[in-house]
Amino acid sequence: MAKTKKINLALQGGGAHGAFTWGVLDRLLQEDELEISGISGTSAGALNGAALKAGMISGGREGARENLEWLWMQVAGVTDLSMGDWMAPFGLSTLSKQIEYSLPVIMGNAVTRLMSPYDYGALYKNPLKDIVEKFNYDRVCDSHAPLFYVGATRVRNGKIRIFEGAEIGPNALMASACLPTVFKAIEMYDKTTDRVEAFWDGGFTGNPALFPLFNPSLPADIVIININPLERDDIPTTPGEIQNRINEISFNSSLLRELRAIDFVQRLIEEGTLTSDNMARVRVHMIADDVLMAKLSAATKMVANPHVIGQLKDAGCEAAEQFLRTDVDNIGKRSSVDLREMFA
16 A cells, blocks of 8 residues: 655646646545645635635545536536537637737726726626635635645735635635736735735735645645746747736746745755754645646636636646656655756
8 A cells, every 4th residue: 555645735826727726636636645734825726725625524535626626617607618629729829819819808908907996886896706605614614634724915014914724714715816906905804913904816925825834733745736837938028928927927926935945944954054853844846837838828817718727627637647657756755846956
């Protein structure tokens, strides 16, 4: 019998591109030797984490897989992703461009640059509200593993706010996914400041936050599911490409800062300046497909196209399969990500 490998999951945000994470999780949940001990999620990563946790509590691995599928059918607004297969001949890259340059998307982008969500009056509605209110929060907030953390950004002081346990409800999930040019800030009482606070997307300050997973009760291995490309070879030249790359850099910056800090601490431990008794030794792994994600625009993050979601799920499954072939044996032993090379 294979030895159980305990891992934490760090789930990045990225709108509808979070369907890639769905595919990764669906494949990992089929591996009996992997045990998910902790989850930190931001934006779409928070929704994926909530679906996984609630499903796991009610029905184990299969319950988690079923709940993740339910979530993405809600996002796509369909009951079967094959309903979008008529778009298959276009290819993801071409389809992404067509969506980006479609009249509704162009008009929507223009509106968000000229109008605030607060200008919509009675017409305003957060589309995530109907979805997040359907979660079973007794299960999402259950004290049994996996532990679950949700990150959001406090608007007043720009600091990250981590919600956990009974704090996690519809507002916390909507706060984690609150893009300020599209949605009104989520306002709710914050017990850490003892006042009502407004919150924006957690991606500004932690995408996803890694430090909650340094909990001594959790394993040392963190598997980051990354959906915003860290690198793009081509220089962005069009307004859309420039804005898209600005967003990617912004939403990756907090993750890179935490990874750099981990690398710094590991160096100090290796040099003997710090002992591992004082600071946790963290092993970092990553599942991503930058080549695919670099072909997609920000438009497919905002437009939940069933065909794109289906293709991203399949890509996530394949990326997880690659991880299981090449890196899973590193769990419990060493990092799969070479942080020295990343920051060289």
